[in-house]
Amino acid sequence: MHTDFPDLLGAGLILLFIFYLGYLSLKIKMPNVILYILLGIILADALAESEILHFASEVGIVLLFFLLGLEFNVKRLGGIAKKVWPAGLLDVFLSLGITTGIALLFNLDLFSSFLVGGIAYATSSSITAKLLDDRGRMANTETEFILAILIFEDLVAPIVVAVLFGVSSGENFTSLSTLYLLGKIIGLTLLAVIIGKTLFKNFERFLDRISDEDFKISLLIGIALTYGGLALFMGLSEVPGAFLAGMMLAELGKIEKVEQTVFPVRDLMLPAFFVYFGTTIELGNGVPMALLLVIVIMWSILSKLLVGIVGGPIYGLSKRSSLRAGLSLCARGEFSVVIASVATGTLKAFSGLYILIAAFIGMFLFEKAPKITTKIYGQPLKKKKNLKVPGD
Numbered sequence: 438m439h440t441d442f443p444d445l446l447g448a449g450l451i452l453l454f455i456f457y458l459g460y461l462s463l464k465i466k467m468p469n470v471i472l473y474i475l476l477g478i479i480l481a482d483a484l485a486e487s488e489i490l491h492f493a494s495e496v497g498i499v500l501l502f503f504l505l506g507l508e509f510n511v512k513r514l515g516g517i518a519k520k521v522w523p524a525g526l527l528d529v530f531l532s533l534g535i536t537t538g539i540a541l542l543f544n545l546d547l548f549s550s551f552l553v554g555g556i557a558y559a560t561s562s563s564i565t566a567k568l569l570d571d572r573g574r575m576a577n578t579e580t581e582f583i584l585a586i587l588i589f590e591d592l593v594a595p596i597v598v599a600v601l602f603g604v605s606s607g608e609n610f611t612s613l614s615t616l617y618l619l620g621k622i623i624g625l626t627l628l629a630v631i632i633g634k635t636l637f638k639n640f641e642r643f644l645d646r647i648s649d650e651d652f653k654i655s656l657l658i659g660i661a662l663t664y665g666g667l668a669l670f671m672g673l674s675e676v677p678g679a680f681l682a683g684m685m686l687a688e689l690g691k692i693e694k695v696e697q698t699v700f701p702v703r704d705l706m707l708p709a710f711f712v713y714f715g716t717t718i719e720l721g722n723g724v725p726m727a728l729l730l731v732i733v734i735m736w737s738i739l740s741k742l743l744v745g746i747v748g749g750p751i752y753g754l755s756k757r758s759s760l761r762a763g764l765s766l767c768a769r770g771e772f773s774v775v776i777a778s779v780a781t782g783t784l785k786a787f788s789g790l791y792i793l794i795a796a797f798i799g800m801f802l803f804e805k806a807p808k809i810t811t812k813i814y815g816q817p818l819k820k821k822k823n824l825k826v827p828g829d
Contacts, residue, residue, distance in 0.1 A: 448489050455708045468571070468800050470564055473708050477715015478793075484716045494713035496662065497706035498563050498771070499679040500699055503661035505566055505584065506683020507692045511630055514684060517585045524582070524748025525589035531740035533558040533597070536733060543729045548601075549784055553729075555597045556777055556788050557737040557795075559590040561770020562676055563710055564796060568803050569765075579745075579762035582752045586744065586766060591676045592622055594772040601779045621671045626681060629664070633685035641689045653698050660686070661699070674772070710771075717774045719789040726787050734794055738802070741766040757814045764806035768799025 454476055462469035477484065484490055509517070537554030545553065565587060569575055647653050661682045668678025686695055724730065745763020746756075754762065769792055777788035802809075 444487070444489050447484075447487065451484075451490065451709070451712065455712070459708070468568060468804060469708070470567055470711050471797060471800055473711035474715040474718075474793075474796065477712040478718055479715075480712075481716040481718070484712070487713075487716075490709055490713050490716075493706050493709035495665075495675065495710075496658075497703065497708070497710040499661050499665040499675055500658065500703035501563060501566055501707055501710075502676050502679035503665070503683040504696060504699060504703060506680040506685075507687050507695060509584075509680075509684055510687035511633065511684065513687075517581065520752050521582070521585035521589055523751050524586060524744060525593075527748050528586060528590065528740075528744045529558070529593060531743055532737065533593075535740065536736060539732060539736060540729065543726070549780075552601055552776060552780055552784065553733060553787075555594075555601060556773045556791060557733055557740075557769065558597065559594045559769070559772040560587060560741065560766045561768045561773070561796065561799070562587045562591055563707075563714075564768045564770050564800060565765065565803070567707065567711075568768075568800065572804075574765075577758070577761070579749065579754055579758040579765070582745075582749060582754055582758075582762050583765055585752070586748075586762075588677070588680065590772075591674060591680070594674070594776075597772075597776065601776060618672070621673060622677070625668060625671060625673065625678065629681035629685050633688050637685055637688065640686065641694070644689075644694055654702065657686075657695055657698055658702060674775075676771075714770065714774060717778075718793050719785055724790065725783040730787060730791060730794075733791060734798070737769070737795060738767050738798065757810055757817065760813065761806045761810045764802045764809060766799075767795070767802045769795040 455473065458472040458476060459469045462472055533554045536557040537550045540550035540553040541547070565583065569580060569583070574580055644653065647656070661679055664682035664685070665675035665679040668681075669675050686692070689695065742760075742763040745759050745761075745766060749759025749762050750756065773788070773792045773795075777785065777792060780788050
C-alpha cells in the first residue's frame with residue numbers, strides 16, 4: 438500500500454473542488470475566480486509544491502491569451518498600438534511612478550519602494566480577461582481599450598521584473614540590459630508577424646484537411662505552448678508569447694475553427710491558475726505597514742480609474758465607456774505575485790495582503806462597473822427611429 442499521497446488522486450480532488458466551487462458561484466452569484474483563489478489560500482500548505490497544478494496553471498493562462506490573440510491580426514494590433522500609448526504611459530506614471538513615490542515618503546529605500554510600485558502597477562490580465570469572457574463583455578466598446586492596456590502592461594511588466602530581479606541578485610542592471618530586454622520583446626513580435634504572414638498564410642486550408650479533432654488539438658495547443666515557452670526561454674513572460682501565438686493565426690478567415698478546438702482545454706486548465714495563484718499568497722502574521730497598505734490600495738484603485746477616465750477619451754471612448762474601463766482595470770494578480778517573490782520578511786507579507794485585497798476589490802468593481810456607470814451617467818439613450826405613419 439502506498440504511503441505517499443498520489444498526485445493523480447490530488448489532481449482528481451482539485452478538479453472536483455473546482456467543479457463544486459464553480460457550481461456554488463452560480464448559486465450565490467459570486468465570481469468563481471474569487472472562490473478558486475480562496476481554495477488555493479486554504480490548501481496552500483498541501484498544494485504549494487504541486488508540479489501538476491503549476492503546469493496546469495501555466496497551460497491555462499497560455500491558452501487564455503492565445504485565444505485573445507486570435508482577435509487581433511497585425512493590422513488591428515498596429516492600429517490599437519498607435520492609439521493606446523498615451524494611456525499606457527499615463528498608467529506607468531500613475532500606477533508605477535506615483536506608487537513608488539508614496540512608498541519613498543514612508544521611508545522605504547529606493548529598491549523596496551520600486552518593488553511596491555511594481556506590485557501595484559500591472560492589472561491582472563488573467564482575472565480581467567476571464568471576467569470579460571464570463572460576463573459577456575467581450576463585445577463592449579471599452580473592451581478593446583482594456584485589452585490594449587493589458588497588453589501594454591504585459592510588455593512593460595517584464596522590464597520591471599527584470600530590473601528587480603537584476604538588482605536583488607546583485608547584478609549590475611544597466612541601460613544596455615534594458616535595451617537588450619526591449620530587443621527581445623521586439624524580436625519576438627517581429628518573428629510572430631513574419632511567421633503569421635508566411636508560414637501560416639494558407640493555414641486555414643490546411644486545417645480544413647484535418648478531419649480528426651485529436652490531431653487538431655495537438656497542433657493548435659502545441660503552437661500556443663511553443664511560442665509561450667519560447668518567450669519564457671528568452672527571459673520574458675509567457676503571456677505576451679501566447680498572445681503573439683494567437684496573433685499569428687489571426688490572419689485566418691474563420692478563427693472560430695481554432696476557438697472551437699481550444700476552448701474546452703482552456704476551460705479545463707484555467708481554473709487551476711487561480712487555485713495556484715492562491716497558493717502563492719503569503720499572508721504572514723498581522724498587518725505589516727498598515728497605513729502604507731491602506732494608502733497604496735486606495736491609490737492603486739484611483740490610478741486605474743484615472744487611466745480609464747483620462748486615457749479612455751484619448752483612445753476614442755465615450756465618458757461612459759471610459760469609466761466602465763477604469764472600474765474594470767483594478768484587479769491585481771499574476772505579475773504582482775512574480776514581483777512579490779523578490780520581497781523578503783515584512784515586505785513579503787505586505788505584498789501578499791495587498792495582492793489578495795486588490796484582487797478581491799478589483800473583481801468586485803468589475804462586477805459593479807455597469808451599475809456604477811449607469812448610476813453616474815443614467816441609462817444610455819436609445820436612438821429613436823423615424824417611423825412614417827401611413828397617410829402623412
